Amino acid sequence: MKVKQFLIAALAISMSLGAVAQEKAAFTPSGKATGKVFFNYHYDMSDGANQESSFEIKRTYFGYKYQISENFTASVTFDVGKNDGGSDYSAFLKKAQLEWKMSPVVKVSLGMIGLEQFSDQEKFWGYRYIMKSFNDEYGFGPSADLGIKAKFKISDDFFANAFIINGEGYKKVQDDDGKQRFGADLVYHHKGLIAKLYIDANSATVVDGTGNENDVTATAFSAFAGYKFSDHFRIAGEYNKMNNATKYSKVADNHDREGLSFYSTYSFNKKVEIFGRYDYLTSNTLSGETGKWNLAKNGDALTTGIQYAPVKGVKMALNYQAFMHKDVNAKDNSMLFVNFEFKF
Incomplete structure (x- = not known):
């Protein structure tokens, strides 16, 4: 727990340092509303598919961002999508955060905050409306949660983030044990190169097969590197590992998952580009078992296509x-999509 105490101290110190910042008198507060919709039509070519084709709205975001002063910004975002209860269009509070630019090198965010585990990967991948980035797609971490984070500018090329959050994600409240997830990352960004190391940890009390209670610590680790060779070509790869958890919010002793993701884009011009991505997901074998515990969901994923962006704010692919x-008894999935993103 010394690491957690250190992160708490670092966040507290950074907040105290920003208290001496002075605001300029000429600033005029302003704000704007935003919206984003993910719409698609898909045709399922898998053997034995029950639903051959369908139109869908997978996600809709509504938000408002207000610049209170030169150093304070407030933002709220609602995420409208399918929930575990079966409703196709339930609204969740995705973001309700206050950003405080304490100094040129320290920025603190608190409330329901956007997280950093896969933010850089998602931006580099560039096709969130088609498919989530690896950590988000396979449940290695949430995109937002209740808590506090601080971003530090170490140099023109190095940045670090430290955070403490509830750990259950933005669709759930804090669990009964009241234990938090804490972690940090280090990002290097120079010209066309971006590299990132990330780690987090959270603990929970787990009851084993004999009824004994044990404190188990779950961890997530990721390493990411991407390079943009020019305005036309970019390529990236990432490795992700999660220990002692079946999902970021579900601690389970000795249940591990890991995987790789590689993706690339070639742009012919500002409107047309082709892209491809390959994911590999696997899990460990539990003691006394002969097969991997997550065999039903282990496998290889392939995504490839062409995107056309006719005007700013509209994309289609x-x-x-x-x-x-990997399970020889499971049927492989094969689907053709036409995806749209439109935003304001």
Whole structure:
């Protein structure tokens, strides 16, 4: 727990340092509303598919951002999408955060905050409306949660983030044990290169098969590197590992998952580009078992397609998505999509 105490101290010190900042008198507060919609039509070519084709709205975001002063910004975002209860269009509070620019090198965010685990990967991938980035897609971490984080500018090329959050994600409240998730990352960004190391940890009391209670610590680790060779071509890869958890919010002793993701884009011009991505997901074998505990969901995923962006705020893509199961008894998925993103 010394690491957690250190992070708490670092956040407290950074907040105290910003208290001496002076605001300029000429600033005029302002704000704007935003919206984003993910819409698609897909055709399922998998053997034995129950639903051959469908139109869907997978996600809709509504938000408002207000610049209170030169150093304070407030923002609220609602995420409208399918929930575990079966409703297709339930609204969740995705973000309700206050950002405080304490100094040129320290910025603190608190409330329901956007997280850093896969933010850089998602931005580099660039096709969130088609498919989530690896950590988000396979449940290695949430995109937002209740808590506090601080971003530090170490140099023109190095940045660090430290955070303490509830750990259950933005769709759930804090669990009964009241234990938090804490972690940090280090990002290097120079010209076309970006590299990132991330780690977090959270603990929970787990009851084993004999009824004994044990404190188990779950961890997540990721390493990411991407390079943009020019305005036309970019390529990236990442490795992700999660220990002692079946999902970021579900601690389970000795249940591990890991995987790789590689993706690349070639842009012909500002409107047309082609892209491809490959994911590999696997899990460990539990003591006394002969097969991997997550075999039903282990496998290889392939996504490839072409995107057309006719005007600013509108994107559309024809793409193919497949998932090849490691379980020989499971049927592979094969789907053709036409995805749209429109925003204001």
